[in-house]
Amino acid sequence: MLGKVASLLQRVGPSASHNAFLTRCFLHGSLLRIHPSVSEALASQEPVVALESTIITHGMPYPHNLRTAQEVEGIVRASGATPATVGVLGGRVHVGLSEEELCFLARSEAPLKVSRRDLPYALSQGLSGGTTVSATMTAAHRAGIPVFVTGGVGGVHRGGESTMDVSADLTELGRTPVAVVSAGVKSILDIGRTLEYLETQGVCVATFGSSRDFPAFFAPRSGFVSPYNVKDEREAAALIASALALGLGSGVLIAVPIPEEQAAVGQEIEEAIQRALTESREKGITGREVTPFVLKRVSELTQGKSLEANMALIRNNAVVGSGIARALVTLRQEGQTPSMRRERQTDQASAVVIGGINVDFIAKVKQEKLVMGQTNPGSVGQSFGGVGRNLADCLTRLGVQPLFISALGVDALSESALSYCTHMNTSGVARLQDHSTATYCAVITEKGELGVGVGDMDIHQRITEQYVSRFEERLATASLVCLDGNIPVSTIDYVCGIASKHRVPVWFEPTNVDKACKPFLSDSWKALSFFSPNLAELRAVNQALGLPVPAVVPSSLDDVLGSALALSRPLLEHLRCVVVTLGPHGVLLCGDAEGGAVSLQGAEYKHQPGGRLCGVHYPAIPISAGDIVNVSGAGDSLAAGLMAGMLQGQDSDTCVKMGLLAADMSLRSHDPVSPALSSTTVSPEQVRARRWPPVTWQWPG
Structure with a gap:
């Protein structure tokens, strides 16, 4: 492993940035592994859905984490797409995990939480861990996967205007052309500032369904609205196809509201979140310690209902995201993105x-004349x-x-x-x-x-x-x-x-x-x-x-x-x-x-x-x-x-x-x-x- 890294460093040069180093490592294939099922699906132009792995390593206890990961992958397959769970194992980014690799991450005692920032370190040290939204987006883009399903994205934390506590997920959405399907962001975050930050980053945000209400994870409405909405999978796919065709370099966020049958439970969870936030302030808990405290307290207050709702959200997002991935493949095969429809002529298509x-x-x-055997001046x-x-x-x-x-x-x-x-x-x-x-x-x-x-x-x-x-x-x-x-x-x-x-x-x-x-x-x-x-x-x-x-x-x-x-x-x-x-x-x-x-x-x-x-x-x-x-x-x-x-x-x-x-x-x-x-x-x-x-x-x- 060290020999490979040293060789790559020589090619990159001592002054190259972490990003350049990581990119060169990826491109030489030594640090990126695409599972054969994913590689075959991509080569065949079949729908593929990327999935993150921090839900396995940090989101739920064992065995709930493993069962949820397996269920989500099963939903993606049943929906006609190939799942590509992304994780870091032994210093390599894996796009698509085997059953044994899923079990390894689910049982890991001290896995690393790997964001974009952490990738160079994790890979250089040969570590293993779960990838966050930002790291998963990076890997999905390198592999050529345009659709990524997660539970919820990070955002601007409350008080972020003074603490500068802003999730790397938001900046990643601004610079990586991958569509992220999520249930919005948790209400423990500052949703208004999160949407403003996404606008600054040039990220197109749309709510999935007939309403523009922006969801707050457990709640179908956060009190804020998305700039746009897409009524179904085909509209979402057309939006994503247009964004990719423009070559803007930024991602798309598709916000999926919680299913109606979970809305009542969602309201109960929201009340527990507000109570947990009050308790965190009373206890003087600040910064990065707030989120883990609130999540643990909410699980206690709802007697595990938040965990069940979390799993239901992810399952629903997997169904929607798989449908979008299928629709995107269909649009590409038909050549029917909006720009293509305007350009082409019927009998030439x-x-x-x-x-x-x-x-x-x-x-x-x-x-x-070209002079062989010597350097010829030119361009x-x-x-x-x-x-x-x-x-x-x-x-x-x-x-x-x-x-x-x-x-x-x-x-x-x-x-x-x-x-x-x-x-x-x-x-x-x-x-x-x-x-x-x-x-x-x-x-x-x-x-x-x-x-x-x-x-x-x-x-x-x-x-x-x-x-x-x-x-x-x-x-x-x-x-x-x-x-x-x-x-x-x-x-x-x-x-x-x-x-x-x-x-x-x-x-x-x-x-x-x-x-x-x-x-x-x-x-x-x-x-x-x-x-x-x-x-x-x-x-x-x-x-x-x-x-x-x-x-x-x-x-x-x-x-x-x-x-x-x-x-x-x-x-x-x-x-x-x-x-x-x-x-x-x-x-x-x-x-x-x-x-x-x-x-x-x-x-x-x-x-x-x-x-x-x-x-x-x-x-x-x-x-x-x-x-x-x-x-x-x-x-x-x-x-x-x-x-x-x-x-x-x-x-x-x-x-x-x-x-x-x-x-x-x-x-x-x-x-x-x-x-x-x-x-x-x-x-x-x-x-x-x-x-x-x-x-x-x-x-x-």
Whole structure:
């Protein structure tokens, strides 16, 4: 244990803060353990509910504490979610506990009460304890769990304006994007100042139900009101989804009133609380000693009724919180958060993109040529890429809201990537423990050309047939499915099989020469509708199919166009269109000749033997070398712009020109997909408003 800590300290540096140290420890996986059941549920996009453990270690005596923990976990499971009780055992944060681990915490004689402040110490000393609301929120966020159920949150203590006794729960709600479902706060606290403090921290507070009355744990009404209320689980989920999509970095507090059948007992308990508070003042008890005295005295005065009511509250919160977690998953799968509903168009909503998401590090040298073996002066920047991610990003910005299916690790890079992609429907992105988020490092020349690239893409192989099959219904009803070449061959074969069965058009976007051949290793390619290779990838595919390929690579543009059309011809026996990307020379559209154009539309397609094929060449939009900032996402933007036009029902000419507009904007952007892309900047109206280089025609001989 000490060896791991020492190693991590060396990486962090002696001046790093506790937070930086803890974050780095978490991200290296040595101090955070996610239970397999929780990890599997997260990877499968199933609902998960985080639970705290101070109720086990400090909230109730044994065996009531163990029984309550087991009952709450059982309620969560019965409600269709996976429980993830958080605790600290032997210097590691556990997200999800086994039966033996629950028993260990319940029987512990002197467990540590672990708040956010205490985490570094507990972990460095190898201690065990129960996590408070603030520590549980921290761990839940690291694991990717958005919903956390507890009994009640802490608050501003009475007299807090002079003692500064304010619970860390409140500041945690202000800086950690997790939704906390609780019964409000105990009336022994200053509820008015607690709500004011939450407002200062930017925390959205809503009462669950038809009233805005803010509950006081044992009482359904505290005399104060919440800013908002949510009538049911779906409204609560929509509120949480909107908060997460905005990327505010703060949490949401859902306050659940005590059940009606417990209200009478709650009133009796409230009277006991007031009496206990009076006694504490008479005895001169102050500061942090007040709360334990009052809780013990209330239990005595109510002859244990407060303990029973406490357990009933937690059970009720577990039911409500599990329902919210389920509704949140449903909203994500449907792509129906309020912002998504406003953005998307009905007939475009069922598009699906399956492919990679990377964190890119782009280094651009300040000279025309890259000199190997020495340091090249230049600039280095971070961006977010991956062919699949670029396509989904671009489509989203152009008014389509595709479901994006991919895989990320559980690390800082994945958190950054998801934060950047909040405008996208990423409900199909799995979070995988013990796997690294894909990274790509590219060194480009002053002209924007790739000099050398290094990629760590192993996680893309985790986008398996088994995982993707969870979205089979979406695939079977999609308006378009787009695959990138990073995903496994078996996944491509599976999706092509679904598409063939349900007559769903599929676009295959290759990522390099080797990966371009994946669908063509079997008959899966015959289920494709669209294929967008460059000339080298097109040659490789013909070779994979055992077709003759000229030994000499053409050099002149006329020869390139002729070669591309000839190599596309055999593929068009089954494909609707081959889109050959030509870099600075634009794009060649190859397909059936229909009224002097290549047809991209139509519910079904089958090439007629003897039918006339043609190729239409669209030159690229002229751009000077000095204006090219980044070439890494231009091809993806071209494809996505073309797809967006297709999904809007535009003619082929408009579709291709929308793609060229999107590519031009991305060439001028530091990001692979230009943030300036929108349905306004790339649209049929923008196409008609521009003067375009003349389109040329290449007819077969």
